[in-house]
Amino acid sequence: MQLQKYSHLLEKLLKSDKTPSVLISLGKKFLKDNGISISQILLLQASGSAIIVLLEIPTGIFADVKGRKSSIFLATVSYTLASALMILAKSFAAFFIALSLTAISVVFFSGALDAMIFDSLKEARVKNVSKFIAYSNIVKALSLGVSVVLGGIIAKFSYRYNFAIMTLLGIISILLAFIVREPPYKKKSTTLKDEGANLKK
Numbered sequence: 537m538q539l540q541k542y543s544h545l546l547e548k549l550l551k552s553d554k555t556p557s558v559l560i561s562l563g564k565k566f567l568k569d570n571g572i573s574i575s576q577i578l579l580l581q582a583s584g585s586a587i588i589v590l591l592e593i594p595t596g597i598f599a600d601v602k603g604r605k606s607s608i609f610l611a612t613v614s615y616t617l618a619s620a621l622m623i624l625a626k627s628f629a630a631f632f633i634a635l636s637l638t639a640i641s642v643v644f645f646s647g648a649l650d651a652m653i654f655d656s657l658k659e660a661r662v663k664n665v666s667k668f669i670a671y672s673n674i675v676k677a678l679s680l681g682v683s684v685v686l687g688g689i690i691a692k693f694s695y696r697y698n699f700a701i702m703t704l705l706g707i708i709s710i711l712l713a714f715i716v717r718e719p720p721y722k723k724k725s726t727t728l729k730d731e732g733a734n735l736k737k
Contacts, residue, residue, distance in 0.1 A: 566695040567631065576628050580635050587639035595643040604648040604655075605718040611644035612713045616706030622699040655719040 567577055599607035618637035625631050653672075662668055690697045 563695065566691075569695075570626050570631075572628060572631060580631060583632065584635050584639040587636055588643055591640065591643040592646065596647060598644075599648045599651075603718055604652040605713070605716065607644045607648040608652065608716075609710070609713040611641045611648070612706060612709040614638070614641035614644065616703055616710055619699050619702035619706050623696050623703065652718065659719040 564577060567580075572580075595607065614637045618634045618641065621630060621634040621637070625634055657668060687698050690701070
């Protein structure tokens, strides 16, 4: 019970980190060094949050209709494009597009990845799913801590090296998202157009 209790706290922390605003907070010096003003940084932060709020429901509908695998695939593509653009970005417009792509990847990942993992565990007949997720959250937290330390060391040479590594990992993720098998589940027997019309009612 204690493990699961702390796991839920870790899960909230990890999910709160999956936003462009956190990425901007960590890279403020990098943005300033590339001529981005404080007001522009705040604008980037606000626009990223706005994209997440506006697309949260539509991307959820997309995952229900087209499948979670499709949603995860688009998320990895957006993430990789954002990372690649950050290697070259030197203007506000370039950073805006990169952070917008990051926000898009967040909403496409949101819920779809967790649901797919849960269904995979269910299909594999894993008995104690909550315990498995608890250990998974601990591993995620440790990985996040290690990545922050390594990222700080790499940034001493060049912040862009971090984005180069992220791009490489993104390409690997795209390949994995493409070949991974989606566990069976009941999809909505409707279309995106119909779901969009229902949303407007």
